[in-house]
Amino acid sequence: MTRDWSLDLLFPLIARMPTTLPWSLAGLIGRESAAERARLQRWLEGLFARVFPCATGEQHVQWAKAHLAMMAQEMVDAMAFHRLGxxxxxxxxxxxxxxxxxxxxxxxxxxxxxxxxxxxxxxxxALAQAGVATNVLTMPVLDNPELGAAQRRFLLRKIQGYTAVTGGIWHTTSDGLRPVHESLRSGQGWVILADAWRPEFGRLRGHPFLGGSLSLPTGIERLAQSTGVPLLQAATYSPGPDRLEVDVEPLPDNPRQAIDAVVQRLERDVLARPWAWWQWGLWDQMWQPKAEMEGNP
Known part of the structure; x- marks a missing residue:
């Protein structure tokens, strides 16, 4: 839904502007066309009304606007990792x-x-700036058939900028996990997202979440179990476009309990700031209501 010219020109250009102005501008400009942004805002308002019926309509509107602004600000981050912090x-x-x-x-x-x-x-x-280099493992990116040419070019620039700053490599699940296992055992750190979701995922586990069950892949806990490495958790909070707060915490030694703790914190964070979660577009695929969850074997 992001405009190709925004990916190729707009965000790379404004990311070069001095001061923190690019991040404020991004929230105003948005990733999408005006018509598409209006449609997305209405859709988000409706979803927030369904998931958080006790909140006011005004809150639903504010959350939808904040979500779209945050996603645009992340586009500037992607072109300016070297400027963060x-x-x-x-x-x-x-x-x-x-x-x-x-x-x-x-x-x-x-x-x-x-x-x-x-x-x-x-x-x-932030950890790299503190002397801690990390690698990152994600789902397939450049070989994802759902991506257009402009999206691939943008992501390639994002990956290059990210790895230059963090001092590690960007590895995808389509490249095989043997290098990840070997790297973890040799003492390196790897960043992995717990709430990644794709329709083809087969090994999922349900977690209590917002009154229902959130189905998430079990890859992290299986990887930690097989390599014997500990898990840490990090969360970022943005009080403003130009102010970021990062909190790193240890997790339980048991990998299953560790991921349970990760999801519990995510639930608290989403309740506090619903607009800041990226995955609302996958809500109906990832989440089951309690009655439906209890009816499953």
Missing amino acids: RRGGPSIALQGEEHAKNLIRKGQGFILVLNHYDRILTAPV
Whole structure:
């Protein structure tokens, strides 16, 4: 839904503007055409009304607008990772980096678990600035048949900028997991998103979430179990377009319990700031209401 010229020209150009103005402009300009943005806002308002019926209509409108602005601001992040936390870019307040540093000092590999929440890749950028390099494992990107040519070009630039800043590699599940296993065992850190979802995923587990069940892949817990590495969790919060806060926390030793804790925190975060979760477009695929959940074997 993002305009091709925005991907090829607009966001790369405004990301070069001095000061933090690009991030404020992004929220005003948006990723989509005016007509498409209006349609998306109405759809989000309706979804928020369904999921959060106790909130007011005014809140639903505010959340929808904030969600669309955040997604546009992340487009600027993608073209300016080197500016995050630096002079002339959004500030980053990082807490909990010692948990990752302690593991690095011990030569211990680890998995840094993120969710599709707020400006999600800020945490690895902030850790890199604190001396902790990480790799990232994602679903297929450039070989995803659903992507257009402009989206592929944008993502390639994003990947190049991200890895240049974080000091690691970008690896996808389509490339096989053996290098990830070996890297974790050799003491490196890997970033993986817990709430990634695709219709072809077959190994899913339900988690209590907003009165129903959220189905998420079990890949992280299986990877942690097979490699014996600990898990950390990081979450980013943006009080404003130019202000970012990152919190890194340790997770339980048991991988299953660790992912349960990740989802519990995600639920708290979504309840506090519904607009900041990226995955609303997949809500009806990822989530089941309680009655339907209880009816399943």
